[in-house]
Amino acid sequence: MSSNKKYWKSVEELNENSSIVETLRNNEFVEQIPTDEFLSNESLSSSSTTRRDFLKYVGFTTAAASLAACEGPVHKSIPYVVQPDTIIPGVADFYATSMFDGFDFANLLVKTREGRPIKIENNTIEGAKFAANARVHASVLSLYDSMRLTSPKVDSKSATWNEVDAKVKASLADAKASGKQVVLLTNTLASPSTEKLISDFISKNPTAKHVVYDAVSESAALDAFESVYGERALVDYDFSKANIIVSIDADFLGDWQGGGFDKGYAQGRIPQAGKMSKHFQFEANMTLSGAAADKRVPMTIANQKLALVKIYNIITGASVSTGKIENEAEVVKAASQLKSAGSKGLLVSGIQDKNAQLLVIAINQVLKSEALLTAGARLIRKGSNEKVAQLISDMNAGLVHTLIMSGVNPVYTLANSKSFVSGLKKVKTSVAFSLKEDETAELTTIAAATPHYLESWNDLMLTKGTYSLVQPTIRPLFNTKQFQESLMSWNGVAGNYYDYIKANSASYISGSSWNKVLHDGVFVSGVSTLAGGTADYNGAASALSQSKPAQGFELVLYTKVGLGDGQQANNPWLQEFPDPITRVSWDNYVTVSQFDANKLKLENKIVANGGLNGSYATLTVNGVKLENVPVIVQPGQAKGTLGLALGYGKKAALKEEMQVGVNAYALYNNFNNVQSANITKGDGEHEFACVQSQKTLMGRGDIVRETTLEIFNTAKDSREWNPVPMVSLDHKEVEATKVDLWESFDRSTGHHFNLSIDLNACTGCGACVIACHAENNVPVVGKSEVRRSRDMHWLRIDRYYSSEDTFVGDNKKKEEFDGLFGDKGSLGGFGQMESPADNPQVAFQPVMCQHCNHAPCETVCPVAATSHGRQGQNQMAYNRCVGTRYCANNCPYKVRRFNWFLYNNNSEFDFHMNDDLGRMVVNPDVNVRSRGVMEKCSMCIQMTQKTILDAKREGREIKDGEFQTACSNACSSGAMIFGDVNDKESKVAELLEDKRMYHLLEHVGTKPNVIYHVKVRNT
């Protein structure tokens, strides 16, 4: 049917006389297209190439290019011209070294391949007592930081070292002539040779002085130690000697007084012959130590001070009045147990108050605590708050002519950074020796590029009586010079720093040789114990009892396991490392107790995409406002206290992705970690990258099995506290371990690997997580991907809170559910169990692929990409994987990780794998996975295979302890033991038979090769 409707093309058609309508009727365009403009180009018309020819050319070149692209690439192989005889391509070399960066310290073995360090391991030689923590394990990546300072800069322009030296020497001469101050501002050095160079420097420059500055101060403890023992040091407590440990806000499993106490602590935590140590923790923030404690009491710092005085009264019989103390009963209980333990007792405290630290020494002296008396002295903190304050006022008064800094970043780490900056402007010449062009180096006249510790020579005296050497494991990557080398050239000392240390070392290594000490990495010259000493303890006690409590909230500043003092903020491994307690990565935040959060209307919630959101808060301390601080509601946080981690909020020399968090140093007034703060709710919500949204176990006691020492000792049958799950078979209850859908293979031949994890010894420190990253080339995915639950950690450490006061209470509550409704109804009951208690018990559980003998993942893989080896490993062939993710869905442990993207060579993921320098850390023995494949823990098959091959080549049997995984190697607390269970003499075979042994989700019947040991609490 035709229609007479007229369709209007434009309103113009309404106008009958419009010329435009008329033109458009005949032409496509109203106006002539100005083709002449380009057709008039003379050269075009004279061209012999016709349009057709042009198309032919295009066609042929495209075809030729695509044909050429079909050819495989040509790989070049470039051998050495002269091969160093210590390097065999493909064989790793290990060098013993030590590290100390002013905050962390450890005795290490550095694994190098073809001359580049790729992994940090613990030096296990006798005398090397400090194991690497997560940050030290990650420090190898900081060597390959693309944001490092590559050459010295004078006035922000690249310069040569000769120019730098000339400028500094001229400045020193000028200072000498004018009689003005020359100040060396360094971190704690703990290096005899460096200290000697500095004292030489001071004698050469009479106006010079040395100021030691620790970003995170331990000044109170140092002052107390100094007044008792007469030198500036810290006590190197031996926790393995203590049966009763009372800690008052000392996170000794974290960074308290440098950390590194976990090994000794864990020794006493494994029940042996019915005995284990007992640990009381009084603290404000929830810390690793609090999580490990048998009895944890949340307490404000003000109360802790009184509690300390109370304990002092009870132990020494003094009678300093304390007034009312919260939870006094617990304090008294701890004190009386401590007293009865006598020399087997130990009290430690992290209260930043000299009087409190004096009381700690006093109490331990009265107890005759072995942990104190046999301890040596740590020399890893020497900073003095007064001297730093004095320096800043001197600078502002214009008294400082030349300021030379090394290893410090005061512009970032000082609370009164503004006055430091204004003082810096009055300093004529300022030099910052730094790895990066950080906040301080940006402002100084000279930014002197220093090498990383893996490129440097040094000697260290971490504790009295030990001498460690730091040796380079790679040639300096950049045009850098050590602070010490510069000091030598300013002092007019010839030679290099290596010769200088070597010459100096003779007095420290008597009875050994330089080569031997260099090989071992450490030399123990003698055991030093603390001599007697005393101070006015009673005076300290009464002063402490009268110290003023904070106004408003107590803000307790702390350092996180991930970033510590913030030196390695540009390290993606550490940024992505989830905090052991909150399980949040890529952030710092203020922790608030549930009680205070309710009052302030602060909240955390899980949003639709599974991510965690939190309110923003504004913190005000002493007039300084910190806005938009994200809030985490922290179970166990003492009411009236707030926690905030230092080390975040850095901006200079950081990739954009790493510029996360807020700078808590701005609130670190007078180097006091406790500040009076006000907190108000801010606008908006913060999006966290939290890897664990569930908080409690919901009474599923078979995941983390826990019992008390009392039950453990008195129960006749271990099944009472370590029950075997039962299932119904033919309507009869039978043990789940006896039922099997599959026929088992004979696994008695050859090796059969098992990994044992003792939940009693695990402190949640996370060293294993980073070691796994380094060994297995685990990619970093970034904050937004972690938020989407796409984190790639092969090994995670789950953290659970109890919903009742104890986990045992949770189990009981669940068992007693009766019906859906009512008091004991499961409907409401499970809802209650989702939220943790105000002061919950905490348990850590490292979970990686369980390498099930009857693996659910293997049966569902459509392409047989995951299969089982007879050595017990569940193997993953990446090149075979097509990415269906069935395996991940079928895995009851949720340990499989999918590569949603290409994480290397991809600018969308601008982390270390995106630049040539960062990729130098990649382990050449492990494949770098591509997009679209599943990956997971391989039980470090490359390491077990290497051990086997070494034995075959040498024609010998393998001894127990030779088989290791990256995580078991990194675990200094002895929580992770790896080995061959077919070797009946091995430790792991013994652990497999232990009565505390259980498998995770045993009722599923997967028969895992990872075993756990029931956590026993000494309540």
Add this chain to the structure above:
Amino acid sequence: MKKVGNHSSISRIYSFGLALMLTISLSSFAQEPAAPAATATPAAAPAAAAPAATAGGDAVKGKELFNANCAACHNLDRKMTGPALRGVAAKYDMPWLYKWINNSSALIKSGDAKAVKIYEEYNKSVMTAFPQLSTTDIDNIIAYTSEPKAEPVVSAAPPGTSTSVNEGISNNVILGALALVMLMLVVMLFLVNNVLTKIAKSNGIEASAKQPTMPIWKAFAKNQFLVLVSAIFLLLASGYFVYGFLMQVGVDQDYAPVQPIHYSHRIHAGSNGIDCKYCHSSARVSKHAGIPSLNVCMNCHKNIAEVSDTTATEEYSKAFYDKEIQKLYKAVGWDQSTQKYTGKTEPVKWVRIHNLPDFAYFNHSQHVTVAGIECQKCHGEVQTYEIQKQFAPLTMGWCIDCHRKTDVKMEGNAYYDKIHKELSKKYGVDKLTAAQMGGLECGKCHY
């Protein structure tokens, strides 16, 4: 970067085939002139040497002695660690030479001007003393060094090339003649046919007219069975070839790229019998066999600056090889005239031949040291390769096949004692293959 194609391109195969044909056809001629020339050279030498021998030594014995004692540092015509020795008798008198050779350092100590001069000239390196050489021995050696330089024998020079070129032309002529004959035959046939038809026509015999029959392709198309069968056959055949084509994608068997230095395994491992693991030493302990660093080359090539005449082949002349050695010197920074390293080095960028993908882990030491497998098993008869190529396909099937068939060498290795006992009981065999040891598990090579 593009991959450099195999050298066995079609044209090469073609020319090689032609050459092969020619050599076979001409072998009877080529052999004959060469043989007398070869025997003639040594025969001529003593004759020529006799007048030159000043001290009346025996040059043949001298040559033996020279090669045994002196050749490590001296050459007749070229400066090496020590000076070139041809005509040394003309420069120094015999008694001096006796003293020098028997104990040069004593001579230097005595302050002999000539001795000190040589000592200074050669970087103060002391010549090994040869007290065991008697004066007659030395006379013999000097006699050898006094021989005049053998002129290259023109008549004996590359007999193969010249003759083959000549014969090649004549061969072409024969081929041409044959083609001509063929053409003539065809033409003749055509003519005969024409003549016959004409005769038949003239005789009135009509060639029977062709019945209009169905063309064969139409008949074929009509027969559905035949169509079906041939379609299936064609599909199967094309499937076979497509599969074959796809399966060789990424398999670079016989890949023999042009290398920056023409390194001949034939000369090193073949003629000179150098052990593979002398240069590829890390194969014993490492996952990589390792390309030897240049200092390893210089262990020998410090003294070997040119190849011997017998090393040269028809394809590669002596001059060609000598030029390649010069490339090594350039790369390692060796100044031949001063016999010193200049310090200017430029690493050699070899083209990697065996490229395993990243996801496959292979360890040389496992196979070389533990299993004791000959290198040739996977790399072919390397000692015959002029140009190194990839011998094995390096596919997973190839690996697996060997793991299935090969017995693990367990004797005398304490690691295997227990597992061998258990496994041999389990499988009821005395020898165990790598597969029975678990050598087929994915995770053993892919991680």
